[in-house]
């Protein structure tokens with residue numbers, strides 16, 4: 001395909017900041033989205049197994065409830081964190097993204113309903129498990145499959161956007177225009193690789209979980225050791241499986257000996273050794289995050305190369321720097337996002353470390369952060385609306 005038409009489809013207003021920054025933010029935020037995709041599918045999948053074991057095994061009774069709770073929160077985080085890479089894609093690869101949304105329009109709509117029903121059913125599963133209902137596993141399974149299917153739809157969009165040479169053939173097969181919006185083209189090995197990454201993630205989560213509970217007197221030593229060993233086994237198995245799948249994927253796309261692929265193989269091997277031998281699981285998780293960033297970078301590297309080779313170069317996107325919106329973005333990110341996330345994370349951490357009971361009003365750091373957050377949020381709302389109305393009316397008044 002000739003990129004001339006794609007270049008014409010670019011936003012005539014240009015991009016508000018250097019494209020490489022959007023590209024970096026895309027890589028970062030997709031890795032975060034993926035982290036919670038893997039955590040939610042991994043914890044949910046393991047909770048389905050735990051549901052079968054919990055009647056006769058007290059360890060699994062405690063664990064299943066906690067896995068379910070973790071998965072429930074992770075789905076909401078994966079949705080929120082999915083919006084960010086979506087926006088960055090739309091800024092630098094807008095012709096690709098909108099073309100695919102047209103070619104597979106019906107699947108875009110199905111995705112929304114699938115997510116809505118799948119996540120609602122997760123809550124049903126959660127409460128059914130709490131009541132020890134006999135149908136809970138069945139409800140959980142349907143919810144799990146629906147969420148895995150959401151991932152498949154997302155995967156279809158991701159691989160279709162990087163095949164511009166096939167768009168015409170999909171749009172008008174044999175010269176007849178097809179407006180059904182039902183294009184659905186899968187790259188099996190890539191999808192399996194991503195979904196199976198949920199296995200090492202749930203393993204690493206269990207290692208963190210057991211390290212975290214060590215200081216909590218409500219959990220006995222046996223349970224903590226049990227979850228630690230289980231986590232280590234799952235993490236090692238999952239990492240080996242993911243490495244094999246990654247090699248198969250790079251082989252299928254002719255990137256087996258690419259330098260970035262080799263760095264990722266080495267990172268996988270290092271993680272396998274660390275997951276087995278290192279005592280501090282938080283360090284292993286941090287290294288896993290680096291690996292996830294590399295994988296996210298690899299996805300973008302594939303896309304950038306394909307598009308660049310046909311003449312669509314994001315770095316030559318027309319530039320129209322808008323300092324005002326950049327300032328608003330950075331300030332929101334640092335003040336609201338930074339303080340907000342630190343506040344919620346430290347509260348959650350302290351609740352867990354205080355044997356399940358924590359009086360936030362007596363904690364100086366948490367109270368200060370809560371007050372700061374209220375002020376920042378209030379000021380942010382005033383600035384946001386005042387600025388918005390000023391921009392809206394400045395030309396017409």
Ligand code: HEM
Nearest residue numbers: 037079082083085086147150151154155157158161190194
């Ligand atoms: C349970 C629901 C979801 C699952 C399991 C899921 C899973 C995935 C997976 C596996 C990929 C990578 C596909 C590939 O590269 O082959 C992906 C990509 C992506 N997802 Fe999600 N996702 C979900 C929901 C969402 C939501 C709600 C959003 C947005 C609000 C979102 C935004 C994205 C974006 C922007 C990409 C990258 C697309 C691209 O690079 O072209 N996802 N998702």
